[in-house]
Amino acid sequence: KLKILSALTEDRSMTSIARENNVSVNTVQRVLGSCSHRFLDSYEYLPAHLAFDEFKGVDRQLHFICLDGDSHQVVQILRTRYKKTLLKHFGRFSPQARANVKTVTMDLNFYY
Template sequence: SNINFFKVEDLRTVRSGVVYHFKVIHARLSYQLFRCPHCGFPSLIKNGTTLTKLRLTTLNGPMILLYLRKQRYFCKSCQTTYGAKTPIVEKNHSLTRGLKSAVFKLAKQSLPVTTIAKIVGISASSVERILYHDFQRPQRLAKLPEHLCFDEFKSVAKLYSFIALNAKSHNLISILDDRLSKNICAYFENRYSLNERLKVKSVVIDLNANYQIFIKRLFPNAQIVIDRFHIIQLVNRAFDQLRVTTLKQLNDKHSR
């Protein structure tokens, strides 16, 4: 309510030979302050403005910038300066809350970071910072689930990481930087007691033989369950291999 808009411009810029079109909204943020937020005395005076360039929400359209001139205040009593604030953006940030909200909505649809960046018109690194700003890996859970899922995934370049999930809720239990058996065993043994690990009833895995070795060590009472997807995949590969072998044994290559 304290932002006054002046004009809207259509501009363009050239980066690496590519022409980008964007809109610029010129506005001013100012309101009356009577007391200093620091000392509380009624000794504030206006002290010019500062220009901030904010990114507004856009979906597959031209980039929209808000050139917002924020009012500055000076306290003659405590000699401190103070800037006008607005709820559309956090302090010292250039990406507005609406744009960050759009990133979260697209991420809920399981879109890749690069795709989200192209849709909203920001860099992939900015999308990652928004999504993982307050993310912390859980050190341990208050209660270890009775049913677990173990698997690995390609995380960086050709390196694989280990991931453990709750088999029923699919909530994250842990992500380890590698899939070495000694590190996986050390993680669970250092964080969960034997009594806690004895309560685990099942662990769902793929056909990785290494997992079967240390699962019995970590969870003595757990039943090892092979994921049905890998069973079907194994059967399909066997049929395909038999088909190719049979095809090579045929003498008449032109017969249907």
């Protein structure tokens, strides 16, 4: 499961991840769905550099992924990429945690 989840952070299709791990695409989608809530234990810290993007995930919907811009580690995966969801999620962080963020890198998606 960890290998599949790690592969999901790369610029690859779920089909290629499934082939590499000898599982079905549905299994890759289930792993993503079952683990997406586990990335942050605390709302007291955010990395100084964040990277935002979207990817096609469970049920072929676009999901939101947030990475640490320095280490490229997954910070959070959310089931939707809509502004309302992102504001609600990042609004949970303490003001000190949000103030720690110096840059946010993203594409020009109008949802952001």
